[in-house]
Amino acid sequence: MHKFWLVFKHVYLKNIKSGSWIFMVVFPVLLIMLAVGVGYLASGMENNTKVAVVSDTPIQMKIPDVKVENTTAAKADKLLKSEKVEGVLEIKMTPEVSGKLTMQDDAPDSLKINVTQALSTLKLQVTAAKLKLAPKDVAELVTPATLTSNSVKVDDGKIVTKDESAAALNRILAVTITVVIMIVTMIYGSLVAQEIATEKGTRIMEILLSAVSAKTQFYAKVFAVMGLLLTQVAIYALAIAVAVPFLKQIKMVKQVLEMVDLSALLGVVPLMALLFLLVGTFTYAVLAALAGSLVSSVEQVQMAVMPLSMLGLVGYFLSLTAQAGDSWFVSVASYIPFLNISVMPVRVALNQASFAEGWISLGVAVVFMVLFTMLVAKVYKSNVLVYSDSGLLKGFKRSLQIMKAEKNQK
Numbered sequence: 001m002h003k004f005w006l007v008f009k010h011v012y013l014k015n016i017k018s019g020s021w022i023f024m025v026v027f028p029v030l031l032i033m034l035a036v037g038v039g040y041l042a043s044g045m046e047n048n049t050k051v052a053v054v055s056d057t058p059i060q061m062k063i064p065d066v067k068v069e070n071t072t073a074a075k076a077d078k079l080l081k082s083e084k085v086e087g088v089l090e091i092k093m094t095p096e097v098s099g100k101l102t103m104q105d106d107a108p109d110s111l112k113i114n115v116t117q118a119l120s121t122l123k124l125q126v127t128a129a130k131l132k133l134a135p136k137d138v139a140e141l142v143t144p145a146t147l148t149s150n151s152v153k154v155d156d157g158k159i160v161t162k163d164e165s166a167a168a169l170n171r172i173l174a175v176t177i178t179v180v181i182m183i184v185t186m187i188y189g190s191l192v193a194q195e196i197a198t199e200k201g202t203r204i205m206e207i208l209l210s211a212v213s214a215k216t217q218f219y220a221k222v223f224a225v226m227g228l229l230l231t232q233v234a235i236y237a238l239a240i241a242v243a244v245p246f247l248k249q250i251k252m253v254k255q256v257l258e259m260v261d262l263s264a265l266l267g268v269v270p271l272m273a274l275l276f277l278l279v280g281t282f283t284y285a286v287l288a289a290l291a292g293s294l295v296s297s298v299e300q301v302q303m304a305v306m307p308l309s310m311l312g313l314v315g316y317f318l319s320l321t322a323q324a325g326d327s328w329f330v331s332v333a334s335y336i337p338f339l340n341i342s343v344m345p346v347r348v349a350l351n352q353a354s355f356a357e358g359w360i361s362l363g364v365a366v367v368f369m370v371l372f373t374m375l376v377a378k379v380y381k382s383n384v385l386v387y388s389d390s391g392l393l394k395g396f397k398r399s400l401q402i403m404k405a406e407k408n409q410k
Contacts, residue, residue, distance in 0.1 A: 196221065
């Protein structure tokens with residue numbers, strides 16, 4: 001066990017300090033921080049927008065998200081020239097309410113919309129006064145009709161009501177799951193293959209095997225890669241926790257939060273997606289270790305990981321197909337190892353499959369992962385010191401023959 005942790009520590013620390021891994025982890029965080037910063041600054045600029053209002057009749061003008069300063073035409077012109085206000089609004093009350101807005105070219109895009117909305121409200125008030133309508137009559141006149149709606153699903157002849165907010169969030173989750181699983185499995189799979197192929201190509205493997213068994217190396221490397229993935233997940237969780245207070249101060253985010261119930265993120269679907277991601281990454285890492293052990297040099301890694309990429313793309317496109325609508329081949333694929341890790345989370349998120357079906361598929365993935373890992377560990381042991389350019393399929397066949405010969409000798 002001590003040797004296992006030595007190899008684990010070596011692989012983990014070597015990769016976590018590498019520029020490529022740091023860039024892979026930090027770049028998305030920087031993008032999120034940039035987006036949050038831009039949104040926060042834009043929200044702050046919007047709330048600090050000032051407009052000078054000039055009217056032929058004294059009025060109390062209210063413009064959404066804008067500070068209003070009632071003044072004269074001459075003073076308004078000076079304020080605009082000194083850039084103390086972002087715009088000047090000239091209002092005429094006769095013969096009807098109208099306005100002219102002069103604004104700086106760097107004024108918020110929403111300023112014109114907000115001014116139009118304020119003028120419309122003012123015109124409504126003036127018109128109501130002319131018609132001698134009471135305030136409650138005006139409020140009743142402009143109040144839109146109330147519409148309540150709900151989504152239902154027919155399940156075994158029974159109508160089941162669905163939460164529209166949760167359904168919308170699940171659709172977003174489905175798209176996110178599709179992309180994240182494909183990218184993560186491919187990246188970490190390639191990392192494992194690169195690690196093994198590099199050691200074989202530099203002939204370091206012979207030295208390592210004299211001190212640590214092949215199986216110990218195999219398991220240590222695969223688990224080290226999973227440690228890197230868990231570290232990345234932890235970093236992203238911390239980044240989200242830090243960003244949330246700032247996100248809540250952005251107007252657009254506030255509006256989204258009012259429409260969407262984020263408590264669904266603590267539900268079964270995200271948990272199941274995370275478990276599929278971990279199981280899928282581990283399974284692809286094992287497959288990558290197999291591919292890496294079948295090549296003779298680091299130059300052949302791209303050829304070795306090509307089957308992983310093709311397999312990942314098949315799962316990705318099947319996930320996209322599931323988002324377009326359920327079908328029999330998508331249903332079948334959601335139980336097939338390597339494909340189910342991408343397809344089943346999407347089907348569950350879109351309510352195409354029940355939670356029970358999702359857990360069954362996850363169970364299949366876990367059982368396959370365990371059996372596949374045990375098989376690959378044996379193949380890795382018999383093939384890690386074999387150097388041949390015969391190709392992946394022939395190399396795998398040769399490994400099976402070596403395993404069979406070793407078994408017969410016992």
